[in-house]
Amino acid sequence: MTDKILTGDRPTGQLHLGHYVGSLRARVELQNQHPQTILIADMQGLTDNGHNPAKVAENILNVLADYLAVGIDPQRTTLCLQSGLPALAELTQFYANLVTVSRLERNPTVKAEIASKEFGASIPAGFLTYPISQAADITAFRATLVPVGDDQLPMIEQTNEVVRKVNNVAGQELLVECRALIGKASRLPGVDGKAKMSKSLGNALVLGASEKDISKAVKKMYTDPGHLRIEDPGKVEGNVVFTYLDAFHPDEALVAGLKEHYQRGGLGDGQVKKVLEECLQELLAPIRERRERFIADKGELMRILQAGTQAAREETGVVLQDLKKAFGLPIL
């Protein structure tokens, strides 16, 4: 049996080049190889934006437009909205009785995220328990393959623990375990050279960026601070311009040549940046154009989201029904 893929994003901002390299590009390929569901995870987005639902709500159609713009095809990929799928909340509630509070507190991903956010002693219950909700997402779609970064491996482990516990209580192989699909792509640094591109860090280039934004971003891009004169040898490692060329430029030989020249000396940052800018302009122009077309037709976006969510509602409803039957509960 072919693997079933579940993936998704929290709609807390427009998607950017980091998403493109880290996941979107792969999804466009994967949809030709596997059944694939992409969840716009608004409920998860609310777990740490509980006091600001507008931030999440406003970005649902932004993210959907980003998906469509990069070439995710609603005929091949089920695009759906988490808050439109009651079975996910219901399964979460069933699973929550089989996961202990201390197990959640030991989840390394959650621990790291709690440390990095500014919750202090005020961790929302929904945030602590979101791994249970993720287990519901994955199992409700009977997903077997979940594309994640390696920092998310504890989530897969916790999901499979839930699967085994539920199956044990149900006395049958009700839910299926999943595997992580670790992407080949390394994480794209921000334009400022920081390890992670992130909208909240202000170092992101969004997929809908204008020609001018792209140009500005490349101009201020972090290079080799020791490369003061053109004739000096420059460093390629940690030089964001080259990292981006590696990530985006279709002509590997050309990039290799530029690197060699830069390291030898005699190649100015401006020239390398010009090559990168052209490449990014070329990559993003059709994405921006498609994105603008979709964003201009909210009705069509809503129809796509509605259709995908309806299909997902039926699919996830079956798993919920199966669980209720296995637990002896009436289907009303």
Place this chain on the structure above:
Amino acid sequence: MTDKILTGDRPTGQLHLGHYVGSLRARVELQNQHPQTILIADMQGLTDNGHNPAKVAENILNVLADYLAVGIDPQRTTLCLQSGLPALAELTQFYANLVTVSRLERNPTVKAEIASKEFGASIPAGFLTYPISQAADITAFRATLVPVGDDQLPMIEQTNEVVRKVNNVAGQELLVECRALIGKASRLPGVDGKAKMSKSLGNALVLGASEKDISKAVKKMYTDPGHLRIEDPGKVEGNVVFTYLDAFHPDEALVAGLKEHYQRGGLGDGQVKKVLEECLQELLAPIRERRERFIADKGELMRILQAGTQAAREETGVVLQDLKKAFGLPIL
């Protein structure tokens, strides 16, 4: 505007005389005065029976039959099943983002319950968070009056905290606060004289008890251990037989006379027990008969549960939709 009542029971066993005195009797009256919803709280029952769903599942129709047997009328009271109401799980998930883990850990009712159960370090996440789920139950029905024991007051407080937080985020009076309705009835002790009648303590007399069960229970009932000879004065305080006569005998003057005689001396336990047994047989015979009729027709029970749950599904769905609209989320 008249108050709307929400109440319910966890279906973890048949209902007994303790429920009758503590809540059922009042509900039969209240259904003539207020819109009333009674929730068979199977999802809550699972929060500490996660590994044994059969215990909960098997008792759903038992509890429903108990309700009908004591005179709760599905034409006046909405009788519904918690697991059949997805909006409750969905609202729980929204609210969970506005309640901190430490606030839950400070909830006195939850603290006491965790101490009394044998979770050890293994508190299920669903158990810690069940006050959020109760807030969802209450607010989803826009209930303003919630009959509770005084040990449950912290639950009402926590619910109203959620109401204020949600309304604050929504920027409108979306949810309504509720008040506790503290019953006049004091808690019925077990037949063994222990403070609480409870099926798991083995000191309960269930509503469906047979004539023989009632007779046996009364015979072994705790009286005054110092009352050795009939002619000795006996104690009425802590004497379960008199507590039950107070709770159930319709003729207060007769009970007062018996007490006086018992305290004076010359009235044997056997004679008092005979009066109590007659009274309990009379009370429970029609309840048992009705109960048996209902239990024999599972199809009819399911139709009643289905109809009530369907009505409740519509009612609670409206509140969920209102919240989504207020939060700016699409209704798909």
